[in-house]
Amino acid sequence: MGTSNRALQRSWQGLSHPITVGMLLLMLLNDHVLRLAWPSWITGKLSDVAWLAFAPFIAAALLALFLPDRENVVGPLSFTGVAAIFALAKTVPAVHSGMALLFESVLRQPFGLRPDPTDLLALPGLAIGWWLWQRACTPEPRLRGQLNWLLVAFAGLATIGNMGMPQYGLTCLYAADNLVVVTTNGGFDTYVSEDNGLTWRSLPPGDFEALGLEACPGFIEDEAPLTLAVGDTQYRATDVSIDRSGDGGMTWTPEFRFDRYQSRFLYTDRTRAYQSTTAPRDLLATPNGNLLVAMGFQGILLRDPAGNWSWVSAGEYHLEEFSGVRPALTLLGGEITLSLVLALLVGLLLWSAGFTFRERLRRIGHYAGLVLAALAWLAGVLIAPALSLDQSYDAYFVVALLAFPVGISLLMAVFSLVMRLTRPYIHLSLWPVWLGAGVSAAAFLLPYVAWALTGVYLYRAAQSIALGLVTVIVIAGIVVVNRSGRFLAAEQASPLSQV
Numbered sequence: 001m002g003t004s005n006r007a008l009q010r011s012w013q014g015l016s017h018p019i020t021v022g023m024l025l026l027m028l029l030n031d032h033v034l035r036l037a038w039p040s041w042i043t044g045k046l047s048d049v050a051w052l053a054f055a056p057f058i059a060a061a062l063l064a065l066f067l068p069d070r071e072n073v074v075g076p077l078s079f080t081g082v083a084a085i086f087a088l089a090k091t092v093p094a095v096h097s098g099m100a101l102l103f104e105s106v107l108r109q110p111f112g113l114r115p116d117p118t119d120l121l122a123l124p125g126l127a128i129g130w131w132l133w134q135r136a137c138t139p140e141p142r143l144r145g146q147l148n149w150l151l152v153a154f155a156g157l158a159t160i161g162n163m164g165m166p167q168y169g170l171t172c173l174y175a176a177d178n179l180v181v182v183t184t185n186g187g188f189d190t191y192v193s194e195d196n197g198l199t200w201r202s203l204p205p206g207d208f209e210a211l212g213l214e215a216c217p218g219f220i221e222d223e224a225p226l227t228l229a230v231g232d233t234q235y236r237a238t239d240v241s242i243d244r245s246g247d248g249g250m251t252w253t254p255e256f257r258f259d260r261y262q263s264r265f266l267y268t269d270r271t272r273a274y275q276s277t278t279a280p281r282d283l284l285a286t287p288n289g290n291l292l293v294a295m296g297f298q299g300i301l302l303r304d305p306a307g308n309w310s311w312v313s314a315g316e317y318h319l320e321e322f323s324g325v326r327p328a329l330t331l332l333g334g335e336i337t338l339s340l341v342l343a344l345l346v347g348l349l350l351w352s353a354g355f356t357f358r359e360r361l362r363r364i365g366h367y368a369g370l371v372l373a374a375l376a377w378l379a380g381v382l383i384a385p386a387l388s389l390d391q392s393y394d395a396y397f398v399v400a401l402l403a404f405p406v407g408i409s410l411l412m413a414v415f416s417l418v419m420r421l422t423r424p425y426i427h428l429s430l431w432p433v434w435l436g437a438g439v440s441a442a443a444f445l446l447p448y449v450a451w452a453l454t455g456v457y458l459y460r461a462a463q464s465i466a467l468g469l470v471t472v473i474v475i476a477g478i479v480v481v482n483r484s485g486r487f488l489a490a491e492q493a494s495p496l497s498q499v
Helices: 007-014 018-037 040-064 071-093 095-109 118-123 123-135 146-163 203-210 259-271 325-331 333-352 357-362 366-384 385-390 393-421 431-454 459-484
Strands: 168-176 179-184 190-193 227-232 233-237 241-245 251-256 282-285 291-294 300-303 307-314
Touching: 007 018, 007 123, 007 203, 018 040, 018 123, 040 118, 040 123, 071 118, 071 123, 168 282, 168 291, 179 291, 179 300, 190 203, 227 282, 227 307, 251 300, 251 385, 251 459, 259 325, 259 385, 259 431, 325 333, 333 366, 333 385, 333 431, 333 459, 366 459, 431 459
Parallel strands: none
Antiparallel strands: 168 179, 179 190, 227 233, 233 241, 241 251, 282 291, 291 300, 300 307
16 A cells, blocks of 8 residues: 555655654644743644644545545545544634543543634644645655554654643642542642641552542533531632622522632643632531641641631642742733833833924824724733733634734835834934833833732732723823924925925
């Protein structure tokens, strides 16, 4: 078959190409080293780009068994099929759920692929594979038939490994005799307390099994809120607060709010958790009246009978420390990027404010680019990069759609600026432009930094403060520029007046 099936030969040639093998190794390196050591937006997308570069060759090799003489059909069908499956699984909840059900039914393991429409930005990775497919025209593959199928199998296993089990941290609480037990999803780490949750020690797997407890599942659907009845009192746990009710759930009183922990929870989700967010995972009441809340990587939240709340560590699971520059940079990477874009936009806007009315009419394209870029920037602000792990499908989709217009609009505006500054007949004083750009960027970022480091208000409050400050600074800057008289168009002396 290896000598007569040209479609199969081309798939083997493409899959064994050094670039394709490099992409396969890059995905493995990113999943098991880079994404864990340096979690970021880039490492989150890198594996998708690498997978899209080699996955079509796996599909092509399988299709070639059924369409051996149709290489012109096998190639396009493989690439479009992989692109369609990837796009639908990332953007359509029903398709993602169906794939998860099929994956778990066949392979008997949790499906860890996270729906995220921003991953559509990785689709250009298909171009790498398609370029290799077009070049795969040599009569013989690089490897012998058995080695080629071994490479196909290895690539398939790497794909499955890429859909790893989510990591929630401490997830399940148990009461066993006079002991309290907590374990992570999948049962990888287990701890036991002999003093009603005040202190914890590691519990060997054999001892957990000897207690006869049901294993904690590996994949858990978020089913909030959690509820627990303790006598006539009921407790309810959501991702916002722990509430108490004394009238059978008719009314609820917040006992413990997570507002001030918002930034450190998000930081943990990005640096320690894998495909999960910090939230209450389980509730348990101990014999002495303590209430225990399993909080994932943040450890245990404990309420004593007197109503006092405290955080308790269990092994490596503890309340995340959040102080210094590095955590803020990790969490606010998107906001920092938006501040830099804002500086460019404000600079262009203030510079344009010095135009005369006739000059403004001649530069409609310049202002159109600024308006489009400003709207796209505002959409990016409202979507809230630091909260990206909690955003909806629609919000992610908007980010993906606006990424291209933002770039094009800024290029249009910058090009217009360069063309304008190269004209010898305009005398400009640029210090108000640079000052306004720098102050607006700093004023935009400052409320987010205060939110991240202090937690005195929620993210949306920081967002409102930042937009308010930027609006005031931009308006003041335009007024200063218009009144300064430092932007001299001098139409009488300008060659434009004679056009």
